Amino acid sequence: MHRRDQLRASKIMRDRAFANDKIDFRWNSVVEEVLGDGKVAGVRLRDVSSGELSDLPVSGVFVAIGHAPNTDVFRGQIDMDENGYIDTHDGTRTNVEGVFAAGDVQDHIYRQAITAAGSGCMAAIDAERWLESQPKTPTNW
Ligand SMILES: Cc1cc2nc3c(=O)[nH]c(=O)nc-3n(C[C@H](O)[C@H](O)[C@H](O)COP(=O)(O)OP(=O)(O)OC[C@H]3O[C@@H](n4cnc5c(N)ncnc54)[C@H](O)[C@@H]3O)c2cc1C
Numbered sequence: 001m002h003r004r005d006q007l008r009a010s011k012i013m014r015d016r017a018f019a020n021d022k023i024d025f026r027w028n029s030v031v032e033e034v035l036g037d038g039k040v041a042g043v044r045l046r047d048v049s050s051g052e053l054s055d056l057p058v059s060g061v062f063v064a065i066g067h068a069p070n071t072d073v074f075r076g077q078i079d080m081d082e083n084g085y086i087d088t089h090d091g092t093r094t095n096v097e098g099v100f101a102a103g104d105v106q107d108h109i110y111r112q113a114i115t116a117a118g119s120g121c122m123a124a125i126d127a128e129r130w131l132e133s134q135p136k137t138p139t140n141w
Pocket residue numbers: 070073102103104105111112113114116117
C-alpha cells in the first residue's frame with residue numbers, strides 16, 4: 001500500500017520491487033483498519049483520491065513509512081533540526097558538553113550501516129578524548 005501514485009525510493013530499488021512477482025502495489029491507498037478477530041484477516045483500505053473503502057484479505061501487516069529518527073526522548077535537551085535529526089558539530093559533538101551523537105539519529109543524508117558505524121567510531125574517540133581532558137576530581141577518579 002502506498003499513499004501516493006509513485007515511489008520516492010531510488011530507481012534501482014524501485015526496479016527491484018517492480019520486478020518481484022511476489023509484490024503487488026496498491027497506489028493512492030492508506031490502511032484505515034486492520035481486520036480480524038484475534039489474528040489478522042485483512043486490511044480496510046481507503047483510496048485517497050476517491051475516498052472509497054475496500055477490504056483486502058491478508059494474513060500479516062508490516063508497517064514501514066519512511067525514516068523518522070528516534071530522538072523524541074532528547075527533544076528540548078539536545079539541539080536538533082525540524083525533522084528530529086540531532087545537530088552535530090566538530091565531529092560528533094552536540095550542543096551539550098560531553099554528549100556525542102552518531103549514526104542515523106544525526107545523519108539525514110546517507111543513513112547507511114557503514115556510515116553509522118564510522119560515525120560511531122568517531123563518537124567513541126571524541127568521548128574518550130573528552131573524558132581524558134576532564135580534570136580529575138574526587139568524584140570522577
Ligand atoms: C529496511 C532497511 C534496509 C537497510 N538496508 C541497508 C543496506 O543494505 N546497507 C546499509 O549500509 N544500510 C542499510 N540500512 C540502514 C542501516 O540499517 C542503518 O543506517 C543503521 O542500522 C543505523 O545504525 P544506528 O546504530 O545509527 O541505528 P540503529 O541500527 O537503528 O540502532 C539504534 C538502536 O537504538 C535502540 N534504541 C532506540 N531507542 C532506544 C532507547 N530509548 N533506549 C535504548 N535503546 C534504544 C534501537 O532498538 C536500536 O537497537 C537499512 C535500513 C532499513 C530500515
